[in-house]
Amino acid sequence: MKLLADENMPFVQELFGDWAEVETCPGRNISPEQLQDVDVLLVRSITRVDETLLAKAGRLSFVGTATIGCDHIDTALLERKGIGFASAPGCNKVAVGDYLLAALLRVAAHKGWQLEGRTLGIIGAGNTGSEVAGRARSLGMRVLLCDPPRAERDPADFVSFEQALSADIVSFHVPLSRDGAHPSWHLLDSRAIEGLSSEQVLINACRGEVWDNQALLQRQLGPAPLTLVMDVWEHEPEVLAALVPHVLLATPHIAGYSLEGKVRGTFALYRALCEQQGKALAMSPEQLLPAAPVSRVTLAQRPDQVLLERLVRLVYDIEQDDGAFRRALGQPGFFDRLRKDYPQRRELGSLQLSAAGTTFASLGFKA
Numbered sequence: 395m396k397l398l399a400d401e402n403m404p405f406v407q408e409l410f411g412d413w414a415e416v417e418t419c420p421g422r423n424i425s426p427e428q429l430q431d432v433d434v435l436l437v438r439s440i441t442r443v444d445e446t447l448l449a450k451a452g453r454l455s456f457v458g459t460a461t462i463g464c465d466h467i468d469t470a471l472l473e474r475k476g477i478g479f480a481s482a483p484g485c486n487k488v489a490v491g492d493y494l495l496a497a498l499l500r501v502a503a504h505k506g507w508q509l510e511g512r513t514l515g516i517i518g519a520g521n522t523g524s525e526v527a528g529r530a531r532s533l534g535m536r537v538l539l540c541d542p543p544r545a546e547r548d549p550a551d552f553v554s555f556e557q558a559l560s561a562d563i564v565s566f567h568v569p570l571s572r573d574g575a576h577p578s579w580h581l582l583d584s585r586a587i588e589g590l591s592s593e594q595v596l597i598n599a600c601r602g603e604v605w606d607n608q609a610l611l612q613r614q615l616g617p618a619p620l621t622l623v624m625d626v627w628e629h630e631p632e633v634l635a636a637l638v639p640h641v642l643l644a645t646p647h648i649a650g651y652s653l654e655g656k657v658r659g660t661f662a663l664y665r666a667l668c669e670q671q672g673k674a675l676a677m678s679p680e681q682l683l684p685a686a687p688v689s690r691v692t693l694a695q696r697p698d699q700v701l702l703e704r705l706v707r708l709v710y711d712i713e714q715d716d717g718a719f720r721r722a723l724g725q726p727g728f729f730d731r732l733r734k735d736y737p738q739r740r741e742l743g744s745l746q747l748s749a750a751g752t753t754f755a756s757l758g759f760k761a
């Protein structure tokens with residue numbers, strides 16, 4: 395069996411090497427010719443799996459994407475062709491939660507805000523949105539969830555898009571979709587942007603195309619700019635460079651890039667392929683993860699917001715990612731390079747935090 399995988403997917407050799415001939419290559423370079431004799435294709439979000447890519451893939455029986463988002467995969471085509479498919483729902487939701495916690499604390503420091511009592515609008519209340527909601531509630535924030543597909547079943551738990559958009563901070567966690575009942579392409583369009591107050595903060599850690607980046611730039615160049623946190627950009631790996639100086643925190647689509655998240659992603663595909671092939675699992679995700687350098691911090695009293703930010707930084711420093719992005723902006727291929735060379739990042743759960751008998755598992759720390 396021949397297996398072709400994106401070179402940025404860790405542990406492929408360890409998981410599949412015993413039963414497949416494994417080849418890896420850059421995800422953006424996978425060609426139709428390369429797939430002629432391939433049985434299994436494993437990708438990340440940068441490989442568009444469509445009619446063109448599969449034109450010569452006569453032997454392909456399984457496609458896996460080690461990601462939550464699936465907007466790069468023509469799943470209907472795979473179904474028509476009888477090709478098995480798996481993604482990795484939830485694999486990096488904890489990492490996105492860590493990213494959001496770090497971003498919220500940085501935004502609060504920048505604006506001189508206490509987060510307690512502030513409102514957080516969450517657009518898209520699935521795996522990542524719920525992870526973020528839990529952490530925000532632990533900070534004492536009031537969470538407004540907007541999720542029209544879920545609201546059809548449980549209307550009482552959700553607010554309208556307009557209500558969520560009126561929160562102090564609004565964070566987007568929707569899949570990218572261009573059609574269907576609730577399309578998310580340019581969900582934040584020029585009209586929505588116009589209605590926002592300059593006091594508000596917007597965060598995008600889902601997909602770049604959910605925000606109209608040109609319309610945002612126009613807003614930022616005007617008299618009442620917004621506070622923005624952007625992990626994802628329209629037209630990646632290109633970035634609207636003129637927008638970057640008007641963004642408080644700018645990162646190269648790494649919100650989900652914890653080592654744990656990547657391991658869970660590859661492992662989800664291993665599990666799915668084992669199932670398709672009728673094989674027993676020969677490994678567990680724990681066997682792949684190197685032991686985290688767990689540190690313990692015990693405090694006499696609950697940390698205030700300033701100390702909490704310092705503690706988060708011990709594990710994940712969002713300003714380092716922002717700094718690397720700004721230094722590299724404009725260099726050829728900078729976006730993909732930062733992602734390929736991303737330093738190993740462990741989840742907040744590698745830090746055991748307790749204070750006055752309380753643990754902080756609801757914020758992501760180890761209990």
Ligand SMILES: NC(=O)c1ccc[n+]([C@@H]2O[C@H](COP(=O)([O-])OP(=O)(O)OC[C@H]3O[C@@H](n4cnc5c(N)ncnc54)[C@H](O)[C@@H]3O)[C@@H](O)[C@H]2O)c1
Pocket residue numbers: 462463464483484486487490517518519520521522523540541542543544567568569570576577578581599600601625626647648649650651
């Ligand atoms: N930046 C990153 O590194 C990163 C990491 C993980 C996921 N993502 C992106 O975030 C997206 C969400 O991830 P998830 O795990 O939470 O997915 P999910 O499928 O668990 O949840 C998405 C939620 O959005 C809701 N939704 C769909 N359309 C909507 C709309 N128009 N308005 C409001 N809500 C809508 C759905 O009902 C669902 O509850 C992924 O599809 C992926 O594109 C990005």
Ligand SMILES: O=C(O)[C@H](O)[C@H](O)COP(=O)(O)O
Pocket residue numbers: 402437438439440460461462463464486647650651
């Ligand atoms: O959808 C996802 O899971 C994330 O966006 C994922 O972290 C993207 O990373 P990539 O596949 O581009 O390496």
